[in-house]
Amino acid sequence: MAGRIETLRWAGDRLELIDQRLLPQRVEYYACETAAEVAAAIRDMVVRGAPAIGCAAAYGVALETGRPTFGSIGEFHAAVEAAIAELGASRPTAVNLFWALDRMRRAYDEVRSEPPERIATRLVAEAVAIQREDLDVNHAIGRHGAALVPDGARIMTHCNAGALATAGHGTALGVVRSARDQGKRVAVIANETRPFLQGARLTAWEMVQEEIPVTLVTDGMAGHLMQRGQVDLIVVGADRIAANGDVANKIGTYPLAVLAARHGLPFYVAAPLSTIDRDVPDGAAIPIEERDGAEVTGFRGERWAPEGVAVANPAFDVTPAALVTGLITERGVVAPLDPDGLRRLFVG
Numbered sequence: 001m002a003g004r005i006e007t008l009r010w011a012g013d014r015l016e017l018i019d020q021r022l023l024p025q026r027v028e029y030y031a032c033e034t035a036a037e038v039a040a041a042i043r044d045m046v047v048r049g050a051p052a053i054g055c056a057a058a059y060g061v062a063l064e065t066g067r068p069t070f071g072s073i074g075e076f077h078a079a080v081e082a083a084i085a086e087l088g089a090s091r092p093t094a095v096n097l098f099w100a101l102d103r104m105r106r107a108y109d110e111v112r113s114e115p116p117e118r119i120a121t122r123l124v125a126e127a128v129a130i131q132r133e134d135l136d137v138n139h140a141i142g143r144h145g146a147a148l149v150p151d152g153a154r155i156m157t158h159c160n161a162g163a164l165a166t167a168g169h170g171t172a173l174g175v176v177r178s179a180r181d182q183g184k185r186v187a188v189i190a191n192e193t194r195p196f197l198q199g200a201r202l203t204a205w206e207m208v209q210e211e212i213p214v215t216l217v218t219d220g221m222a223g224h225l226m227q228r229g230q231v232d233l234i235v236v237g238a239d240r241i242a243a244n245g246d247v248a249n250k251i252g253t254y255p256l257a258v259l260a261a262r263h264g265l266p267f268y269v270a271a272p273l274s275t276i277d278r279d280v281p282d283g284a285a286i287p288i289e290e291r292d293g294a295e296v297t298g299f300r301g302e303r304w305a306p307e308g309v310a311v312a313n314p315a316f317d318v319t320p321a322a323l324v325t326g327l328i329t330e331r332g333v334v335a336p337l338d339p340d341g342l343r344r345l346f347v348g
């Protein structure tokens, strides 16, 4: 088996990210030395996936406090505030970004009156903790989720909710990995995930690396496979889960959930508690990122759509809670329609 995928590496004075735009053809690290560079890396999809962008943003704040270029303490504090604002403006849908920035702000507030070097040490420690905890959380999600996976299961997934989307192990793919680690035979059906191809490029790559059987299909093939009895369950990740259990995830997730209901298949969402946004009442209130139409009209510089065509490119859609069989979290599995279940996750 190949070595563990290190999506983010802290190198003391810089953050190194696997450049996910280049996968699977090239495995290269992209170095960020400032918060602005981390914000650009998030915007441009060097790093993507809800928990991974939260971890990256946390390091972005830490990097800003470590820069030796400030004239006065006032300038230092202004730069940290500007860094938090710029990172917060990088992508709007995944709430893990804002969750991580809130955590960094709380750590910053605790040591705000101390010298910059003390602040930098504290904020680096907080970013490292966020990354470590995410890895632990994903293993817990994997354990809970694996209990739902029958031996021999064919698991369909969408986008990439794997090691590349997190600090490691993954959420949806964490369930797959943990089931495999428990000795179950599992096979993955990876939806290609138009337009950015996270399924074809990233999920397929992760599974091939680990020799977990994987079949790549285009998004439009999902219904056919379900109809033919070739899918046993669906497990996806999430970018933000509203207080009523509605789930925002990669565009194309909602039709999969509708198809799963039509075919009586379990549809699970694997996500950490940091993805649940109890301040947002329902899915309609989740901001949906609209990305550049160039992602739809072509790929990596090649254009296949005619000039002049209008393009829509919403990056996420919302699956109503009623279509979700269970939310797999680090604290166990709950039915999203059960308000007590969701509330219980946050107790203790």
Ligand code: MRU
Binding pocket: 048, 049, 050, 051, 094, 158, 159, 160, 161, 162, 165, 166, 170, 171, 172, 198, 236, 237, 238, 239, 249, 250, 251, 315
């Ligand atoms: O646009 P992306 O690639 O950042 O979208 C990623 C997803 O939709 C994932 O399913 C989600 O972030 C969960 S990652 C554990």
